[in-house]
Amino acid sequence: MIEVRDLRVRYGGRLVADVPELDVGAGECVAIVGESGSGKSTTLLSLLGLTPDAEISGQVRVCGVEVLTASPRRLREIRGARVALVMQSPQAALSPATRLGVLMRRALKLHGVGNGSAKGSAEIMAEAVAAVMLDPEILTRYPHEVSGGQAQRFALALAIALGAEVILADEPTSALDVTVQAEVVGVLRRLRAERGLALLLVSHDLALVSTIADRVLVMKDGAVVESGPAARVLAEPRHPYTRELLEAVLSVPGASL
Numbered sequence: 001m002i003e004v005r006d007l008r009v010r011y012g013g014r015l016v017a018d019v020p021e022l023d024v025g026a027g028e029c030v031a032i033v034g035e036s037g038s039g040k041s042t043t044l045l046s047l048l049g050l051t052p053d054a055e056i057s058g059q060v061r062v063c064g065v066e067v068l069t070a071s072p073r074r075l076r077e078i079r080g081a082r083v084a085l086v087m088q089s090p091q092a093a094l095s096p097a098t099r100l101g102v103l104m105r106r107a108l109k110l111h112g113v114g115n116g117s118a119k120g121s122a123e124i125m126a127e128a129v130a131a132v133m134l135d136p137e138i139l140t141r142y143p144h145e146v147s148g149g150q151a152q153r154f155a156l157a158l159a160i161a162l163g164a165e166v167i168l169a170d171e172p173t174s175a176l177d178v179t180v181q182a183e184v185v186g187v188l189r190r191l192r193a194e195r196g197l198a199l200l201l202v203s204h205d206l207a208l209v210s211t212i213a214d215r216v217l218v219m220k221d222g223a224v225v226e227s228g229p230a231a232r233v234l235a236e237p238r239h240p241y242t243r244e245l246l247e248a249v250l251s252v253p254g255a256s257l
């Protein structure tokens with residue numbers, strides 16, 4: 001679903017992301033970890049061609065589309081529908097005066113999902129909301145009437161309704177409290193296992209990463225300093241920077257991975 005080779009992203013001549021290889025297949029989860037400013041979000045956004053001010057080179061193929069050379073029309077085929085971008089605080093991106101159900105119906109129409117029929121759309125919406133374990137009543141609410149966790153699950157429901165094959169999630173649980181984080185992670189795991197979604201997760205939360213990722217890329221100052229199976233990287237980190245990241249987590253009283 002995602003194949004990246006020799007991706008280099010520069011802003012004003014400064015190399016901010018250098019990713020030799022990144023692959024995410026259907027049903028897989030890969031996490032990018034690293035401190036603030038290490039190039040994680042830039043890497044994620046470049047997969048949808050969303051780094052307009054950057055100089056960018058390499059090969060980025062997402063759902064069969066060569067992103068770096070694709071026409072705007074080809075990019076629109078993957079943005080929003082086949083590839084969903086889930087950010088830290090989805091509420092900010094939701095139109096405040098529009099009920100969630102109306103918002104979802106409009107998105108379906110915009111992307112030509114549900115054949116434009118009210119019945120088709122209603123069925124798709126009901127199924128998507130159930131897939132993320134939300135009560136259908138949520139569709140009658142306005143964005144400010146739902147909690148952060150519900151808003152994040154709604155964002156995932158929207159992705160499901162639009163037929164997403166890939167989810168790019170940038171710190172999807174950082175704005176949530178711990179119990180709600182667990183719910184969102186539970187939903188992500190289900191979507192991946194039951195629907196074969198490919199999941200690329202950007203996170204500084206190594207505890208989250210250890211519960212969901214198959215593979216991990218560790219970034220520092222734009223470079224990938226270590227990558228490999230999550231279990232190996234987290235249990236036997238080879239790079240001193242990965243060890244530092246892990247030690248920072250484990251030094252918090254009561255923390256474990």
Ligand SMILES: Nc1ncnc2c1ncn2[C@@H]1O[C@H](COP(=O)(O)OP(=O)(O)OP(=O)(O)O)[C@@H](O)[C@H]1O
Nearest residue numbers: 011012016034035036037038039040041042043053
């Ligand atoms: N549009 C832009 N113009 C110029 N520089 C940018 C732009 N976007 C990002 N950068 C720079 O690129 C570097 C990497 O930023 P990026 O947001 O990818 O890091 P990150 O690892 O995701 O950090 P965080 O966890 O804080 O989001 C930073 O130095 C940032 O200042």
